[in-house]
Amino acid sequence: MSAPSPPNDLPIRLLGIDPGLRVTGFGVIEKHGSRLRYVASGCVKTNDKQGLPERIATLFAGIGEVIATYRPDQAAVEKVFVNVNPQSTLLLGQARGAAISALTQGGLPVAEYTALQIKQAVVGQGKAAKEQVQAMVARLLDLSGTPSADAADALACAICHAHGGQGLGKLATAGYRIRGGRLIG
Numbered sequence: 715m716s717a718p719s720p721p722n723d724l725p726i727r728l729l730g731i732d733p734g735l736r737v738t739g740f741g742v743i744e745k746h747g748s749r750l751r752y753v754a755s756g757c758v759k760t761n762d763k764q765g766l767p768e769r770i771a772t773l774f775a776g777i778g779e780v781i782a783t784y785r786p787d788q789a790a791v792e793k794v795f796v797n798v799n800p801q802s803t804l805l806l807g808q809a810r811g812a813a814i815s816a817l818t819q820g821g822l823p824v825a826e827y828t829a830l831q832i833k834q835a836v837v838g839q840g841k842a843a844k845e846q847v848q849a850m851v852a853r854l855l856d857l858s859g860t861p862s863a864d865a866a867d868a869l870a871c872a873i874c875h876a877h878g879g880q881g882l883g884k885l886a887t888a889g890y891r892i893r894g895g896r897l898i899g
Contacts, residue, residue, distance in 0.1 A: 723747060729786035729822070730872030731777065732864055733794070733810040736760060738773055739864030742784045743855065745876040752855040754784055755865035766805075770812045777816035789822040790875035792829060792867065827874050832867070835874035 725746040732739035737760075742753040758776030760769035794810055797803045817824045830840035836850050848866040852859065854873060861869060 725751075726788065726876075727753065727784065727786045728872045728875050729780065729784065729789040729817070730868040730870065730875065731789065731791045731813045731817070732867035732871060733773075733791060733806065733813045734864065735769060735773075735805045735809040736762065737864045738777070738809060738813060739862070739866070739868035740777065740780050741861075741865055741869030741872045742780070742786060743869065743872045743876065750855060750873060750876055752857060752869075755861055755869050756780075757862065757864050766808070770808060773809055773812040774816045774819075777813055778820060781816070781820035781822065786822060788825070788875065789817045790825045790827060790871045791817070792832060792871050793826045795828070825875050825878070827871060827878060831878065832870050832874040835877050836870045 723746070725744040727742065727744050730739075730741040730743070732741075738758045739755070740758065741755040744751045744753055758773055758780070760772045764772070791810065791813055794803065794806050797806070814824055827835075833842040833847060834840045836842075836854065837846050842850075844863050844866075847870050848860045848863060851857070851861060851866045851869045851873065855869065860866070
């Protein structure tokens with residue numbers, strides 16, 4: 715008789731990242747079957763008085779610390795679309811690049827989701843307000859309080875990946891098209 719095989723329904727630890735040059739939110743959850751459990755959330759903050767290279771280094775190191783502390787299995791990052799201000803878009807893209815670099819340096823597979831996909835996965839509609847996202851994140855993860863906007867966005871990204879990693883997230887953009895770098899309904 716052979717020994718029974720170990721269960722393959724072990725929890726998966728997911729790290730969500732909401733990139734920003736001043737504040738990058740992170741959220742860690744565990745997915746066990748269809749259940750989600752909150753692990754941790756917070757922000758990596760940079761100093762406005764530092765130069766861009768130092769701020770990028772701060773983000774890279776901060777996300778590296780999050781990975782070392784919480785040992786996620788997978789990561790998800792919010793995609794960036796073109797903003798009204800091209801300079802802001804460029805800076806945000808550089809912060810996002812630092813985050814993705816830290817995640818891949820940490821050996822994590824990285825998924826990317828649009829803000830529309832994230833909001834649809836968490837709230838049920840892609841044009842939800844930040845307050846709605848915060849409230850639904852608190853409710854879905856059974857939190858005693860409302861997380862900060864940046865942490866809530868990162869947790870929402872992780873929740874989207876928990877659902878979307880199995881194919882649901884890809885359906886969230888059905889019926890939309892891209893114009894000028896933005897999804898339009």
